Amino acid sequence: MIVKDQALDAVMLRNDFPVLSRSRNIPALVYLDSAATTLKPQCVIDAIVRYYSEYGGSVHRGIYQIAERATEEYENARKQIARFIGAKTTESVIFTKGTTESINLVAYAWARHILKPGDEILLTEMEHHSNIVPWQMVAKTTGAHIRYLPLNDDGTLNLEDAHRYFTPQTKLAAVIHQSNVLGTVNPVERIVKMAHDAGALALVDGAQRVPHHSVDVTELGADFYVFSGHKMLGPTGVGVLYGNLEVLDKMEPFHGGGDMIRTVSMLESTWNTLPYKFEAGTPPIAQVIGLGTAVEYLSNIGLDKITAYEEQLTTYALKALRTIPGIEIYGEAPHRGAVISFNAGNVHPHDLSQLLDRDGIAVRAGHHCAQPIMTRLGISATTRASFYLYNTLEEIDLLVESIRKAIDFMGG
Numbered sequence: 546m547i548v549k550d551q552a553l554d555a556v557m558l559r560n561d562f563p564v565l566s567r568s569r570n571i572p573a574l575v576y577l578d579s580a581a582t583t584l585k586p587q588c589v590i591d592a593i594v595r596y597y598s599e600y601g602g603s604v605h606r607g608i609y610q611i612a613e614r615a616t617e618e619y620e621n622a623r624k625q626i627a628r629f630i631g632a633k634t635t636e637s638v639i640f641t642k643g644t645t646e647s648i649n650l651v652a653y654a655w656a657r658h659i660l661k662p663g664d665e666i667l668l669t670e671m672e673h674h675s676n677i678v679p680w681q682m683v684a685k686t687t688g689a690h691i692r693y694l695p696l697n698d699d700g701t702l703n704l705e706d707a708h709r710y711f712t713p714q715t716k717l718a719a720v721i722h723q724s725n726v727l728g729t730v731n732p733v734e735r736i737v738k739m740a741h742d743a744g745a746l747a748l749v750d751g752a753q754r755v756p757h758h759s760v761d762v763t764e765l766g767a768d769f770y771v772f773s774g775h776k777m778l779g780p781t782g783v784g785v786l787y788g789n790l791e792v793l794d795k796m797e798p799f800h801g802g803g804d805m806i807r808t809v810s811m812l813e814s815t816w817n818t819l820p821y822k823f824e825a826g827t828p829p830i831a832q833v834i835g836l837g838t839a840v841e842y843l844s845n846i847g848l849d850k851i852t853a854y855e856e857q858l859t860t861y862a863l864k865a866l867r868t869i870p871g872i873e874i875y876g877e878a879p880h881r882g883a884v885i886s887f888n889a890g891n892v893h894p895h896d897l898s899q900l901l902d903r904d905g906i907a908v909r910a911g912h913h914c915a916q917p918i919m920t921r922l923g924i925s926a927t928t929r930a931s932f933y934l935y936n937t938l939e940e941i942d943l944l945v946e947s948i949r950k951a952i953d954f955m956g957g
């Protein structure tokens with residue numbers, strides 16, 4: 546177990562992650578794809594197994610012991626997560642399948658009811674597809690327009706003329722907090738304020754931020770803040786939509802079904818209170834409980850310590866990668882997270898990632914669900930290495946060595 550006032554010891558921490566067990570992987574796994582999904586510590590796996598093996602009842606409805614325990618653990622996870630993100634009340638924390646579903650919830654339950662022809666949705670050129678496609682679908686059905694805040698060459702947002710993008714027609718600004726391709730951390734506080742000054746709502750995609758840096762949703766003041774459990778040591782199949790209570794209260798439900806209703810007659814239904822109005826059907830109980838444990842694990846280590854350690858890894862990796870002849874690194878934002886996208890010589894990212902895999906190194910290759918960035922950079926793909934609390938400087942050395950080998954193998 547980790548004690549708060551000691552420095553983060555990644556070598557010791559690695560023992561908590563069974564996938565990293567040396568005997569399981571030959572060569573040893575060098576996992577550098579945490580921006581896609583993170584590995585899970587044993588305590589999260591145990592919490593899930595405990596639910597299924599000791600008290601696997603359903604939540605909210607059962608009046609017997611195991612159902613009551615399941616409800617208690619499920620709602621306790623909501624409290625832990627609310628505390629973790631600085632939400633004032635658990636009513637504003639809605640469990641979804643993940644970031645994608647959280648954004649779709651807002652698109653269906655808010656935007657489709659509110660937006661009119663000519664209204665504007667403001668995105669940025671660095672959004673993940675999950676924060677583009679739902680809005681395109683909304684635009685198609687409502688007649689709203691989408692506008693994009695542009696990118697600078699260094700991978701930061703160009704906010705010089707931002708006031709021109711916020712018009713009386715702007716109804717929503719939906720922006721990524723930390724880029725999953727470039728690592729850029731956006732000044733979301735400023736963007737939320739500009740949106741509010743223009744009379745628009747603001748949604749922040751925190752999928753790449755919440756796992757790595759402390760976030761206070763109350764201080765930030767965004768109307769919606771979304772993230773995924775599986776990118777922060779939790780299981781897949783669970784994520785969060787944090788919402789401003791007043792806005793959530795006025796919204797129509799997303800999915801209809803059990804648990805989200807107060808009354809149902811043959812002709813009509815009335816809705817449950819928050820957050821249940823948006824949690825139709827049997828929820829992902831084991832996953833929510835697992836996410837609660839992940840949040841507890843991260844809190845015990847301390848987000849500040851995780852951020853500081855990742856900064857050390859990123860600085861080291863940028864320096865080491867830049868020693869490779871012919872490497873091009875995309876994104877030079879001064880304020881950045883632990884994600885590095887690059888191309889190495891003439892080696893295609895897919896070939897490179899396959900060659901690195903021979904050395905046990907797992908990186909991502911492709912457009913990273915952010916094709917507008919690729920278009921903006923004039924490329925079709927990059928290789929991406931992303932780091933988390935279990936990575937070490939030695940692993941970065943192995944990455945650099947393996948890239949050099951791959952370039953030689955492919956004849957430069």
Ligand code: PMP
Nearest residue numbers: 643644645673675725752753773
């Ligand atoms: N936004 C960002 C910034 C992401 O990195 C991702 C996942 N790559 C998503 C949204 C989508 O998350 P999920 O697939 O968990 O819904």
